[in-house]
Amino acid sequence: xxxxxxxxxxxxxxxxxxxxxxxxxxxxxxxxxxxxxxxxxxxxxxxxxxxxxxxxxxxxxxxxxxxxxxxxxxxxxxxxxxxxxxxxxxxxxxxxxxxxxxxxxxxxxxxxxxxxxxxxxxxxxxxxxxxxxxxxxxxxxxxxxxxxxxxxxxxxxxxxxxxxxxxxxxxxxxxxxxxxxxxxxxxxxxxxxxxxxxxxxxxxxxxxxxxxxxxxxxxxxxxxxxxxxxxxxxxxxxxxxxxxxxxxxxxxxxxxxxxxxxxxxxxxxxxxxxxxxxxxxxxxxxxxxxxxxxxxxxxxxxxxxxxxxxxxxxxxxxxxxxxxxxxxxxxxxxxxxxxxxxxxxxxxxxxxxxxxxxxxxxxxxxxxxxxxxxxxxxxxxxxxxxxxxxxxxxxxxxxxxxxxxxxxxxxxxxxxxxxxxxxxxxxxxxxxxxxxxxxxxxxxxxxxxxxxxxxxxxxxxxxxxxxxxxxxxxxxxxxxxxxxxxxxxxxxxxxxxxxxxxxxxxxxxxxxxxxxxxxxxxxxxxxxxxxxxxxxxxxxxxxxxxxxxxxxxxxxxxxxxxxxxxxxxxxxxxxxxxxxxxxxxxxxxxxxxxxxxxxxxxxxxxxxxxxxxxxxxxxxxxxxxxxxxxxxxxxxxxxxxxxxxxxxxxxxxxxxxxxxxxxxxxxxxxxxxxxxxxxxxxxxxxxxxxxxxxxxxxxxxxxxxxxxx
Ligand code: IVH
Numbered sequence: 001x002x003x004x005x006x007x008x009x010x011x012x013x014x015x016x017x018x019x020x021x022x023x024x025x026x027x028x029x030x031x032x033x034x035x036x037x038x039x040x041x042x043x044x045x046x047x048x049x050x051x052x053x054x055x056x057x058x059x060x061x062x063x064x065x066x067x068x069x070x071x072x073x074x075x076x077x078x079x080x081x082x083x084x085x086x087x088x089x090x091x092x093x094x095x096x097x098x099x100x101x102x103x104x105x106x107x108x109x110x111x112x113x114x115x116x117x118x119x120x121x122x123x124x125x126x127x128x129x130x131x132x133x134x135x136x137x138x139x140x141x142x143x144x145x146x147x148x149x150x151x152x153x154x155x156x157x158x159x160x161x162x163x164x165x166x167x168x169x170x171x172x173x174x175x176x177x178x179x180x181x182x183x184x185x186x187x188x189x190x191x192x193x194x195x196x197x198x199x200x201x202x203x204x205x206x207x208x209x210x211x212x213x214x215x216x217x218x219x220x221x222x223x224x225x226x227x228x229x230x231x232x233x234x235x236x237x238x239x240x241x242x243x244x245x246x247x248x249x250x251x252x253x254x255x256x257x258x259x260x261x262x263x264x265x266x267x268x269x270x271x272x273x274x275x276x277x278x279x280x281x282x283x284x285x286x287x288x289x290x291x292x293x294x295x296x297x298x299x300x301x302x303x304x305x306x307x308x309x310x311x312x313x314x315x316x317x318x319x320x321x322x323x324x325x326x327x328x329x330x331x332x333x334x335x336x337x338x339x340x341x342x343x344x345x346x347x348x349x350x351x352x353x354x355x356x357x358x359x360x361x362x363x364x365x366x367x368x369x370x371x372x373x374x375x376x377x378x379x380x381x382x383x384x385x386x387x388x389x390x391x392x393x394x395x396x397x398x399x400x401x402x403x404x405x406x407x408x409x410x411x412x413x414x415x416x417x418x419x420x421x422x423x424x425x426x427x428x429x430x431x432x433x434x435x436x437x438x439x440x441x442x443x444x445x446x447x448x449x450x451x452x453x454x455x456x457x458x459x460x461x462x463x464x465x466x467x468x469x470x471x472x473x474x475x476x477x478x479x480x481x482x483x484x485x486x487x488x489x490x491x492x493x494x495x496x497x498x499x500x501x502x503x504x505x506x507x508x509x510x511x512x513x514x515x516x517x518x519x520x521x522x523x524x525x526x527x528x529x530x531x532x533x534x535x536x537x538x539x540x541x542x543x544x545x546x547x548x549x550x551x552x553x554x555x556x557x558x559x560x561x562x563x564x565x566x567x568x569x570x571x572x573x574x575x576x577x578x579x580x581x582x583x584x585x586x587x588x589x590x591x592x593x594x595x596x597x598x599x600x601x602x603x604x605x606x607x608x609x610x611x612x613x614x615x616x617x618x619x620x621x622x623x624x625x626x627x628x629x630x631x632x633x634x635x636x637x638x639x640x641x642x643x644x645x646x647x648x649x650x651x652x653x654x655x656x657x658x659x660x661x662x663x664x665x666x667x668x669x670x671x672x673x674x675x676x677x678x679x680x681x682x683x684x685x686x687x688x689x690x691x692x693x694x695x696x697x698x699x700x701x702x703x704x705x706x707x708x709x
Contacts, residue, residue, distance in 0.1 A: 009695040012057050019050040023066040031166040032269045041635040048636050048707045055706040064142045064171035069164050070234045078156035085249030087149040090329040102328045103280045109317045119256045120286040121274045123303035123329055126193035126221045135184035139174025158225050164234035167269040180265035189244035193299045194221040198237040208564050217300050242268035251311045303331040336395045338408050339363035344420050346427050350455035351561050352444040365396045373402040377440045378422055389416020460514050460557045466546040470539040478528045481505030518622035551628045560606045562599045578626040582607045637665030640676040646684030648701040663708055679704050
């Protein structure tokens with residue numbers, strides 16, 4: 001892609017303003033309209049150019065610049081702020097009758113025969129926020145504060161975190177305000193949610209870090225918005241859906257439906273599933289549709305909010321205590337059920353982590369039959385105070401594994417008798433379990449535990465690690481000596497059989513460690529069930545090919561605790577070879593971005609263990625990749641062409657060229673109109689002059705380094 005310079009003779013101020021406009025426009029297309037036009041590289045190139053210009057002209061930096069999403073940490077927690085008008089909650093309706101009763105009350109509060117229109121919106125399952133916008137430069141409105149609901153009267157100022165939410169505009173231009181019919185000062189209220197995918201990713205990370213997973217996306221969103229690290233918040237990908245528009249505590253426009261459109265026009269993310277209807281039958285139709293699309297939505301909803309559209313009618317209806325009379329929340333039936341806890345099993349994971357799994361009397365929850373639920377860890381069992389034979393309340397949300405939320409006890413549901421006994425020894429290999437100080441999990445530390453080996457092998461062969469096609473669950477089990485018939489029994493539907501079957505494989509195992517995968521012969525494979533010549537050949541070819549996988553994947557495949565994809569990548573990039581990594585001290589490890597003391601300690605521990613070192617040596621012997629490939633080309637400068645001139649204070653010409661190219665930029669020998677930047681050092685000569693003539697931007701080394709990030 002050629003970098004188009006809009007104009008060669010813009011002043012830095014004009015260029016900065018133009019870049020900001022462009023970036024805002026494309027952020028809106030990407031984060032609000034979900035219709036990106038730029039590639040990531042195009043976006044990054046503009047963003048880096050803007051960063052560099054702002055670094056060069058700090059006097060032109062403003063808080064509403066797209067570069068200013070992630071700022072400093074709040075120093076002392078969050079300040080308390082009073083709301084312009086209390087953030088109320090809503091009364092709930094759980095069925096059609098309650099909804100009709102509400103509509104009667106609405107009609108009763110208005111004149112006889114007066115018609116009412118309702119706006120139906122999804123009830124997003126997150127937490128509400130109030131955003132204050134104030135007058136900025138050039139007729140624009142700029143985000144001043146973002147405050148949580150708190151107790152409804154006083155909330156917490158979480159502005160630093162709200163700024164990182166990409167669907168929250170830091171600035172609304174004068175032009176957009178005009179189009180939306182908004183003044184420069186207003187308040188937007190809405191719901192911040194953590195999309196399902198982001199929620200799952202967050203829990204994978206939490207588990208890897210030895211933390212208890214968040215119970216549901218709402219709790220995760222609430223926890224995230226109150227995190228004191230804006231960096232972390234920025235990575236979590238919260239979304240903000242706007243649903244109220246106020247000014248000085250009063251509705252700004254005459255109708256709710258008009259306000260939603262105005263918010264959209266102003267560039268806010270407004271949930272697309274909203275409709276104006278003129279009867280309760282219309283409301284019921286919307287509810288049925290919302291219920292039907294619930295599972296397919298990328299975020300959780302727990303019902304539908306119905307609001308009287310006309311603000312004049314809202315005013316006449318007023319409030320009861322803590323909720324408006326002009327709105328109601330229709331709540332979907334909970335996706336929970338009560339059933340008997342029949343037993344608790346203990347599973348062994350790849351890292352030896354023991355997970356208690358509840359065996360339930362089958363119960364239908366929201367259309368799915370649930371027979372298993374996770375109990376997470378021993379602390380959770382203690383917290384719930386649950387016994388075998390208890391009736392428990394089970395909740396299922398989205399794709400999340402069902403979980404037990406509480407013990408139910410009443411006349412119909414007597415308490416169970418049997419205490420849950422935590423295992424002292426590994427249910428698979430019999431090794432004594434340990435619970436390390438500060439950890440919630442019990443762990444099997446036998447590195448040759450067959451359960452761990454099974455999980456390790458699956459992980460090692462999986463697509464995102466060594467990508468050995470054909471080495472899936474069934475093949476792994478066969479390699480460990482299980483027959484196909486045994487595997488049937490081991491299916492999760494039959495827990496008792498699974499436990500028995502797990503113990504004694506029928507045949508001799510062909511592999512006892514990851515490294516043994518590389519010693520498998522065709523003869524070995526042909527002894528397995530349903531493996532013919534073709535399958536054997538293709539598996540061997542896949543195994544051979546995996547030796548070419550880059551270092552970061554091999555590191556990931558070793559199954560070092562707390563080392564996920566990102567960490568493995570960082571380690572490979574930073575140390576360049578397994579030998580350098582083996583030699584690294586804890587201190588050197590913590591110097592790597594994103595690696596904390598805990599991860600450093602487990603990496604150090606892993607490479608201090610003789611068995612692990614022996615494993616590494618065996619794998620090296622089989623020809624796996626133990627040095628990092630050349631750094632992948634970045635994209636920060638893609639589309640930009642640089643010309644170097646003069647002597648730079650710290651970088652040699654060669655180093656500067658290398659770094660620009662590594663970031664995807666081009667370096668050329670002569671200045672032309674196509675040149676994006678001239679990087680000038682001491683004693684820059686004719687090239688600098690030429691740049692000035694052509695109006696090509698000139699930066700110094702500091703400017704270049706800023707662009708490189
Ligand atoms: S209107 C005074 N609209 O539900 C009216 N609330 O149960 C206040 N919520 O506190 C809210 N989606 O956190 C409204 N489209 C929506 C909503 C919504 C979710 C939440 C909000 C509110 C709670 C009330």
